[in-house]
Amino acid sequence: MVMESNFSTFSRISEERKFEGQWVVILKDKVVANGTAKDVKERMNLIRKEYPNEVPMIAKIPKRVLQIV
Amino acid sequence: MTNLNYKYVLERGFCRPKIPVLVSVEGNQTEVMGLIDSGSDFVLFPKDIAEAVGIKLTGKEEEADGVGGRIKCKSGLATLTLRRGNQVKRLRNTRIHVLMDEESGIDEILLGRNNFFKHFKIEFNENAKRVKLVPTRRPLTETQ
Numbered sequence: 032m033v034m035e036s037n038f039s040t041f042s043r044i045s046e047e048r049k050f051e052g053q054w055v056v057i058l059k060d061k062v063v064a065n066g067t068a069k070d071v072k073e074r075m076n077l078i079r080k081e082y083p084n085e086v087p088m089i090a091k092i093p094k095r096v097l098q099i100v
Numbered sequence: 101m102t103n104l105n106y107k108y109v110l111e112r113g114f115c116r117p118k119i120p121v122l123v124s125v126e127g128n129q130t131e132v133m134g135l136i137d138s139g140s141d142f143v144l145f146p147k148d149i150a151e152a153v154g155i156k157l158t159g160k161e162e163e164a165d166g167v168g169g170r171i172k173c174k175s176g177l178a179t180l181t182l183r184r185g186n187q188v189k190r191l192r193n194t195r196i197h198v199l200m201d202e203e204s205g206i207d208e209i210l211l212g213r214n215n216f217f218k219h220f221k222i223e224f225n226e227n228a229k230r231v232k233l234v235p236t237r238r239p240l241t242e243t244q
Contacts (some may be wrong), residue, residue: 037131038120045111054149059244068207075152079128086122089149090133091208095112 036060037088057088075097104184104220108229109133117224117231121211122181128154132209136222136231140212142173142197143180149209150176150198157198164197172200180216182233189235191219 037057044050044062054071056064056078063096071089078087108115117136122129131152141164145155153195159175175198179193194215199206211217221234 040151041120041133045109051112057183068146068152072148072152073175075130086129086131088120088131088133089152093114093208095114097114 038084041088041090045090047092047094048095052092052094054091057090058082058085061082063087102181102187104187104189104233104235106184106231106233107233115229117130119182119211119231122183123155124179124181125154125156125177128236129155134209136216136224137210137212138217138222139212139213142172142175142204142212143194144197144199144211144212145216146199146207146209147202150196153178155196155198159195159197161200162197166199166206171206174200181187189219189233191216226234 036059040057040062044055050062050065053065054068055062056071056074058078063078064071073087075087103167106117109118110116118133119129121134122131132149132153150157154235155176155178157174157176162173162175164171164173175195177190177193178196180194219236221236223232223234225231
């Protein structure tokens with residue numbers, strides 16, 4: 032299920048400069064990993080082992096620039 | 101089922117139609133934030149993020165044109181679940197295209213037309229900064 036608390040945390044940190052340009056993993060209201068997509072991938076196995084019953088959220092926090100995709 | 105309504109997400113000064121989606125692959129569940137992108141032909145994940153959520157790349161290699169030029173993609177399957185309050189829409193066996201080039205210039209999860217838009221009538225309201233997804237009874241013809 033979609034975790035409302037993860038979304039609330041994402042909404043809060045998406046305006047913060049701290050994680051700008053990074054991928055983050057949010058779990059239980061906290062950022063438990065951040066960095067490049069590769070960094071996040073490498074941390075995910077550990078996170079799943081440590082929190083087997085939780086659903087983590089992965090999100091990109093964009094830089095403060097116009098986006099064209 | 102009724103509509104799924106979302107406010108745009110405010111990201112470093114810009115409002116964007118990004119929504120939470122639960123990705124399920126062989127028992128692994130991961131929530132991701134995906135950008136609803138009518139300019140993308142497919143649902144697209146960067147390679148490392150696809151691997152982080154457990155997507156197995158079973159499709160053949162394809163080429164696509166992106167903002168950074170020609171890019172290589174592979175694909176795999178996952179179940180995508182959207183939930184808003186007590187409304188749930190599950191998209192089973194959704195084909196996810198995966199960007200194989202790290203230098204593609206695309207570093208986001210994109211919810212594109214094939215395999216995502218076809219399940220909904222999607223209304224963007226830029227003035228209100230809201231997006232409404234109206235589930236269709238039956239998706240349009242599968243093209244991929």
